Amino acid sequence: MALPKQNEDFPGWYQEVVRAAELAEPSLARGTMVIRPYGFAIWEGIQRAVDDRIKATGHQNMYFPLLFPYKLLEKEAEHVEGFAPQVAVVTHAGGEDLEEPLVIRPTSETIIWATYAKWVQSYRDLPLLYNQWANVVRWELRPRVFLRTTEFLWQEGHTAHETEREAREESLRIVHEVYLDAYERVMAVPAHAGRKSASERFPGAVETYTLEGLMRDRKSLQACTSHYLGTNFARAYGVRFLNREGEQEFAFATSWGLSTRAVGAVLMAHGDDRGLRLPPALAPIQVVIVPIYRSDDERGRVLEACGRLAGELDVHRVHLDDREDVRPGFKFNDWELRGVPVRIEIGPRDLDAEQVTVVPRLTGEKSQVGLGGLAQHVSEALDRTQRGLLEDARGFRDEHTFHPKEMSEMAALLEDPGGFMIASWCGREECEAKVKAETKATIRYLPLEQKDPGGPCIVCGDPGTEEAAWALAY
RNA sequence: CGGGACGUAGCGCAGCUUGGUAGCGCGCAGCGUUCGGGACGCUGAGGUCGCGGGUUCAAAUCCCGCCGUCCCGACCA
Numbered sequence: 027m028a029l030p031k032q033n034e035d036f037p038g039w040y041q042e043v044v045r046a047a048e049l050a051e052p053s054l055a056r057g058t059m060v061i062r063p064y065g066f067a068i069w070e071g072i073q074r075a076v077d078d079r080i081k082a083t084g085h086q087n088m089y090f091p092l093l094f095p096y097k098l099l100e101k102e103a104e105h106v107e108g109f110a111p112q113v114a115v116v117t118h119a120g121g122e123d124l125e126e127p128l129v130i131r132p133t134s135e136t137i138i139w140a141t142y143a144k145w146v147q148s149y150r151d152l153p154l155l156y157n158q159w160a161n162v163v164r165w166e167l168r169p170r171v172f173l174r175t176t177e178f179l180w181q182e183g184h185t186a187h188e189t190e191r192e193a194r195e196e197s198l199r200i201v202h203e204v205y206l207d208a209y210e211r212v213m214a215v216p217a218h219a220g221r222k223s224a225s226e227r228f229p230g231a232v233e234t235y236t237l238e239g240l241m242r243d244r245k246s247l248q249a250c251t252s253h254y255l256g257t258n259f260a261r262a263y264g265v266r267f268l269n270r271e272g273e274q275e276f277a278f279a280t281s282w283g284l285s286t287r288a289v290g291a292v293l294m295a296h297g298d299d300r301g302l303r304l305p306p307a308l309a310p311i312q313v314v315i316v317p318i319y320r321s322d323d324e325r326g327r328v329l330e331a332c333g334r335l336a337g338e339l340d341v342h343r344v345h346l347d348d349r350e351d352v353r354p355g356f357k358f359n360d361w362e363l364r365g366v367p368v369r370i371e372i373g374p375r376d377l378d379a380e381q382v383t384v385v386p387r388l389t390g391e392k393s394q395v396g397l398g399g400l401a402q403h404v405s406e407a408l409d410r411t412q413r414g415l416l417e418d419a420r421g422f423r424d425e426h427t428f429h430p431k432e433m434s435e436m437a438a439l440l441e442d443p444g445g446f447m448i449a450s451w452c453g454r455e456e457c458e459a460k461v462k463a464e465t466k467a468t469i470r471y472l473p474l475e476q477k478d479p480g481g482p483c484i485v486c487g488d489p490g491t492e493e494a495a496w497a498l499a500y
Numbered sequence: 501c502g503g504g505a506c507g508u509a510g511c512g513c514a515g516c517u518u519g520g521u522a523g524c525g526c527g528c529a530g531c532g533u534u535c536g537g538g539a540c541g542c543u544g545a546g547g548u549c550g551c552g553g554g555u556u557c558a559a560a561u562c563c564c565g566c567c568g569u570c571c572c573g574a575c576c577a
Contacts, residue, residue, distance in 0.1 A: 111575065164577080165575090166576055166577095167573095167574075167575050174576065178577070180577070248577065251577070285577045288577090319535080320534085353539065355539080356538050357537090357538090358536095358537050362537095371536070373536055376536090500576090500577095
């Protein structure tokens with residue numbers, strides 16, 4: 027089984043890696059997927075990293091229901107307008123048509139803020155710093171495994187605050203301390219933190235922050251979002267509190283989410299022609315040991331050594347591949363496809379020389395390591411891999427970041443080689459739309475703080491007000 | 501919903517033009533030999549040819565209708 031070449035056929039490469047590494051597969055209902063154990067273990071690693079950080083920033087987990095009445099959705103005008111086209115509605119249950127149709131949540135702002143109304147009376151009740159891990163359903167027109175499925179898993183944080191300042195700080199803090207930290211330190215995926223333009227903003231948000239990562243096919247992936255919602259939801263659902271001056275006031279809101287799309291981000295940011303490459307901090311298996319033997323005699327000797335050495339490693343997740351029905355060569359390829367960071371081969375030749383063979387997935391280079399120094403050698407290889415993947419991805423991104431001055435130049439660069447196009451923008455939606463119509467590229471992010479782009483709008487030539495990053499996206 | 505393609509074994513496909521016993525590769529099962537980079541041999545299991553109708557002595561193949569999937573666009577974490 028050979029993978030399609032990444033450079034020549036990226037979508038094919040992606041689908042084949044997902045299938046062959048047994049991460050997930052399309053399911054029976056349109057646009058849904060079955061996540062297989064290995065793929066789910068990667069998601070669990072992401073969950074763990076994100077959940078730890080959510081808790082470290084003072085949030086608690088809770089759970090809200092999957093279904094809520096349709097009329098709740100309608101209370102926030104922009105929100106319903108944005109989500110109505112992609113909402114699945116239950117109209118029939120218990121053997122009859124429902125008087126009140128129920129929405130399958132596409133996101134939970136509505137039900138949560140309708141409930142927060144009951145929880146908040148006074149400024150003393152604030153802030154509410156809550157998160158939930160849940161599944162949501164959005165009727166997307168073009169699903170793609172992990173990147174855009176009809177149903178997906180995510181976490182969604184929903185906080186309520188006393189002041190605008192506090193809520194704005196919260197939404198930014200999540201971007202940096204939760205998402206950026208998890209992406210860069212655990213998933214080894216470099217990302218730009220930025221603001222969304224008005225047209226790309228979450229329905230109902232005042233400001234949407236995003237992390238954008240550049241994938242191996244030079245498209246940008248929105249890796250998560252964090253929204254400052256102002257008082258839009260508090261007004262719609264009546265979340266009022268008595269402030270310190272004794273006046274009624276609407277609470278300020280944030281919401282933020284990261285989904286199973288993150289698994290796709292890891293695949294597309296690090297994969298190569300041999301398959302997945304997983305950062306050790308995330309990998310379900312950090313070190314795999316492949317025994318090599320012919321006779322029963324060798325088998326006993328080798329497996330004994332494998333067991334002993336596995337115990338000596340300073341690594342949490344070690345797997346001994348003792349399958350009898352496939353040969354070592356098959357196992358090498360199998361684990362490379364699955365992205366295991368370090369492979370150790372142990373055979374009779376190694377044992378005779380009191381050494382083992384160590385092969386980091388990052389480089390694929392074999393080296394012989396004496397038994398005494400093995401634990402340290404492996405730890406160093408894992409550290410190098412964790413750093414190396416991030417550096418590789420960052421280098422790739424920087425090589426594909428350009429500063430075009432003319433529309434024609436930008437269009438040509440988007441075509442080949444592709445990547446982020448940093449260019450001046452006047453801030454008008456017409457100009458944004460024109461770029462999309464001509465090149466399919468959209469503004470992926472604006473700097474967190476608006477700054478002088480130092481030149482005329484690349485589209486219309488009027489004075490620029492924003493430094494925008496354009497790219498093709500998923 | 502617009503434009504294109506495709507539905508034949510678990511997966512990937514050939515066969516259709518010119519109607520006549522259902523094929524190939526991978527995978528799967530058994531046995532043997534192998535085992536330091538995706539093994540090989542022999543034997544075997546597995547199919548309402550997407551569904552319905554029509555033409556015909558005879559339909560995977562020709563005709564009509566329907567259903568479904570995928571790709572490009574609009575929507576999007």
